[in-house]
Amino acid sequence: MLRSDPDLAARCVSCTHLNSGFCAALFNACGEQSALPRLHQQFFTVRAGQQIKCQSEARDDVLVLCSGWAFRYIQLSDGGRQILRFLLPGDIFSPAAIFAKGMSFSAKALTQVQVSRLDGEEVRKQCRADELVMMEVFRSLGDNGRASYELITVLGQRPAERRIAHLLLSLMRRVAVDGVVQHHRYPFPLKQQHIADAIGLTSVHVSRVLALFRDRKILTISEGRLEVTDLAELERLAALN
Amino acid sequence: MLRSDPDLAARCVSCTHLNSGFCAALFNACGEQSALPRLHQQFFTVRAGQQIKCQSEARDDVLVLCSGWAFRYIQLSDGGRQILRFLLPGDIFSPAAIFAKGMSFSAKALTQVQVSRLDGEEVRKQCRADELVMMEVFRSLGDNGRASYELITVLGQRPAERRIAHLLLSLMRRVAVDGVVQHHRYPFPLKQQHIADAIGLTSVHVSRVLALFRDRKILTISEGRLEVTDLAELERLAALN
DNA sequence: CGTCGGGTTGAAGATTGTCAATCGTAGTGG
């Protein structure tokens, strides 16, 4: 599961996640001009479906997703699983764990992923030294908090159709931030079971709703891609006000 | 709705919320021994049911609940309302808003409440000056994040009975932290409509489930009090693993 | 060629919502 790869670091330098956000601030702060020490990081890859970080692991590391998709989730003993958040390149696996006690969720790779492991103490040092790095942590925490509250609202107040619409639209928007998207076609590696676990439905019901969306010419999911044909209707369904 | 009250400050000094958490750290840091300037704060009271802070209000303040109960919520245009979190004395209304852009929720008083208003810039200054104050902000953020993820899991994976059990048990535990609780009787100012809005059910269904709990001798809610008669069963229902 | 994972579909049932009536309690004004 863990693998050392010297080439990976070089490849990751050009990853999209370095163009913005936490890592950009972090590595800017540690650039040549800076008096700060260069940041030490390890890279590793995880295959699709494999666990990345589980609740029991108590290492003081900060993991950042470099490429691929992953998700945070909570596994219930009765077999149920709640997906809490999908992670895209640039996302910190557990931003709250940088400064406070970690939260009790696990993470899994959705596709094959590359992950950067930073030392917790070094990151905290950088946060204290550079206001911008700290602000990126707060931005990440804020985004996660906002997303959590939206998800709570959707789960509590919306029927299946609108839950799915909301999930798909939020993912689309996040994907569109750094990837060029053509003809309303988005990369979409989720299985219907992932959708189901993310919004508290069964995969059977997800299948039915997606069939409806297809019939109504709103969107189609096939071959790992999501194609939106009626964005206005999708937005209407996903709206939270 | 807003009211200046010179006596309130004196009264609030002995409030339970000062015995622990954010405010304790904040005022310790600003004590006589400290070189830091004394913190400026205003107090105001809000009657039960009144709004405290709405989405449009863009003031850079930090509000802390001094006494009474309140809640964060999102109001939907179709009449639905999702309660995101109940607030008890000592809770910050929007900890994420101290350092990042605020989140779009509103807050309402559940009982009559006393609120302390601190200046955002002063609070940030204290955070930078005193590690302990900063840690309290992170603790607050962490607690809120953990609670959000628990709520998401409960909403997504649990039926009505277990959702209600989870909500009641979490509230009990928070109430029990600083209040002395006798004979498993807890102050409980929520109406059934609040329970319903917090866990995504109708008040009608909440009524049915509470009737069931009464029949099964698990707990009883009456006259603003919650009395638990079978804690083991309640914990079993509320368990999240 | 068999198998396996993921998706689709149908039928039946469980859970929860909607609508509406009723009840008790607290307040309010005459």
Added chain:
DNA sequence: CCACTACGATTGACAATCTTCAACCCGACG
């Protein structure tokens, strides 16, 4: 003291939503 009202809780009947179980399909892959 008594109507009158308002609010919250309760209950019944019925409907909508979603789950469960099962069968089947289909493409990938050994």
